[in-house]
Amino acid sequence: MGRETCKLTMVKAINLALHQEMERDDDVIVLGEDVGVDEGVFRVTEGLLKKFGEQRVIDTPLAEGAIVGMAIGMAIYGLKPIPEMQFSGFAFQAFHQVENHAARYRARTRGRYHIQMVLRMPYGGGVRALEHHSESEEAYYAHTPGLKIVIPSGPRSARALMVSAIRDPDPVVFFEPKALYHAVKEEVPDTEETWPIGRARVSREGTDLTLIAYGAMLHKCLEVADRVKAEDAADVEVIDLLSVSPMDTETIAASVRKTGRAVVAHEAQRTCGVGAEVMARIVESAFLQLEAPVRRVTAPDIVYPGFARERGWLPDVEQVLRAVRETLTF
C-alpha cells in the first residue's frame, strides 16, 4: 500500500502544497499581484482562486510594501497569509516591513503576537531575464534575526518545505529557484509530506570532500560529483543546505570532520554571501580536521549583468570542478 506519487515540476509541487494546506486550514490566505485570476506569472497559484474564492486568494493592487504589511496585519490577527513577491528583486520595496516588523513582532510583543507568514518569491538567475529578475538576495534576509530562510532544490523539497513553512509559527522567506521551476521533475507523494526547516540533506554520500550548495547550484554540484567520481576516482559528499537560516551546522560539521575538505557554492555575490557563513561555521566546528583551506565558488561582487553576459556571473560546473580539484589535491 504505497503512497501515490507522480512526477511533478517544482511549480506543480508548490501548487500542490498550497492547495492541500488551503484545504486543510481556512486561515491560510494567498495574496499578491496577479496570483488570482492570472494564477501567478509562473502559474504557481494555479487553480486556487477557482477553488477557494477571492476572499482567500487576493489579487492586490501594485504595492509590495502594502502586500507584506497587510499580510503582517492578517498574521497579527491569527490568519496564515502567504504573500507573494512577483520577483525577489521587487521585495526590496517591502523589505522594511520584513525587517522592521515581520521579523520582530514576536520579540517586540514578548510573544503576545507572532507572524505566521510565508513570503514566497521566485529568485535566482540563468533564465535570460530583464534586470532585477535574476538576483539572489538570501543574504540580506539571513542576517535578520527572527526570520527563517528556506531554499528548495527540487520539486520534492519545495513541496515538503512549503508545507512546513506554512505551518511554522514564525515568518519564513521562501526562495523558489526559478531556473528550476520547470527544469526538473521528481516523484512527489500525493499524501502530505513535511521536511523540517533547519535540516540540511546529504544528497550524495562521499568520503573525500564536502561540497555544500542550495537551490539551482545543487544540480551543478551533483554533476561535479559525478565527474570527479568518473575522472578523478574521488567521492564527493554533496550537502543540500535547504535551509539557509536556521543553518544545519551539525550536518555540515559531521561531514567536514569526515572528509577534511570543503567547498561551498552559491549563485549570489561573494562578499558577505551565505558561503561566508558556511565557511565560518566549518572553521568553528571542524578546523582540526581540515586538510585544506575551505573554498567558495560564487558570483563575483558585481551587479547581475544583462542576460547576454549572465554566464560571466553565474558560477558554472567547470568553476566548481576546478575548486573541488584544487581542494582535493591541496
Next chain:
Amino acid sequence: MMENGSRKPHKKGADVPRKTLDLPVVEYLSILDADGHVESELDPQIPPEDLKRLYRTFLLARRFDERMLRLQRQGRIGTFGPTRGHEAAVLGSVYALRQTDWLVPYYREWPAYMWRGWPLDNLVLYYAGFAEGMRVPDANRDLPLCIPIASQLPHAVGLAYAARYKGEDSVTLTYFGDGASSHGDCQEAMNFAGVFQVPLVFLCLNNQWAISLPRVKQTRARTIAQKAIAYGFPGIQVDGNDLLAVYVATKEAVDRARQGGGPTLVETVTYRLSLHTTADDPTKYRSEDEVKAWEAKEPLPRFRRYLEAKGLVTDQVDAEIEAEVDAEIRAAIERAEARMDPNLMDVFEHVYAEPPAEFLAQRKELARHLAESGDARAS
C-alpha cells in the same frame, strides 16, 4: 497640423466647454469652541459617567506626560515622546471604539492605551528600555507602539480584513501623523483599504509639525482629509482640540465601517504643544508666539468649561482628581521600577517559537560570558 507645420491655435476660456467632475467634498466639523461653548443641537450627549471618565483620563494623561518628561531629564527613562495637546484628539477618537475593536497606534497615542485599561507601569517600563513594557495585555486588542513612520498602516488594513474574514463586526482604528501622511506606506495602505473596503478608520493627528517640518511644507494639499478622495472613501477634517467633534466624526466613521460602508479618513487639526521627543529642541525651528497662540486654543480648558457648565466638574472635583492621578502615577512608577528585571539573558526570549540550535549555542555563550565576568545585570 496646419500647412506650415504649426498647430492650430487653441480656443480659450469660455469658448471651450468643460465638464466638472462630481467628486466628494470634504467637510469640517467643530462643536466645542476654544471658549468651551457648544451648539446645543450638535452636542453628542455623551453620558455623564463617560464624560467624567474621559476627563479623568485626560488629566491622568496630561500629568503622566509631565512626569515622564521629568523622569527622562533625571535619567530614569530614555527618549520619550510627549502627547501634550493631543489628548482630545486621542481620547475623543478612542472613545468611539468598543473594547472588542482593534487599536493600531503609532507612538503618540498612549492615552488611548490608558483608556483601554493598560497598566500605567507598562509604559514606564517600555520607556525605560524594558521590552516587556510593550507586552500588550492579553485582554487588549491593541497593537504595540510603532516607530517606523506610517508602517503600521498596512498592518491595520490586514487586521481589519482578517477580522471581517472571520465574521466579526469589529472595527480597526489606526493613527498616524501629518508627517506620516507623506509616506509611501500611507498611500499604499489607504489605497488597499479603499479597494478592499475594509472596516478601518484612519485617524490623522495633524499636529502641524513633523519634528521640524511644518505642515505647509509636508504637503501642498490644503487638507490631509482630502487625500481620502484619491483612494475612494470619505475624508473629514475636525477641530482636533475639540473632544466632542473628534468623537462625533470618529463615531460616524466607526459606525460606517461596522455597517460595511468601508474606510474613512478623519483628520484632527491639533498642535504639538511640546517637543517631538525629549531629544528635540523646538526653539530651533518654531516661534514661541506660535506655541502661545495654540496654547490659547488647547483642549483641556475648553473641555473643563464644558463639564463645569454641565455640573460635572468643580474646583473641588478637580483637586480630588489631581490628587488621585498623582497617586496613581507615583504608584505606577514604583511598580515599574520594581519590575525592572536586570536579567540580561532575557534578550534571548521570544525570538522564535522554537529556538534553533545555533541560537541556543549563542545563548549559552552569553550565559557563560556573563557568569565569568560576574555581570548579568541590565544597566
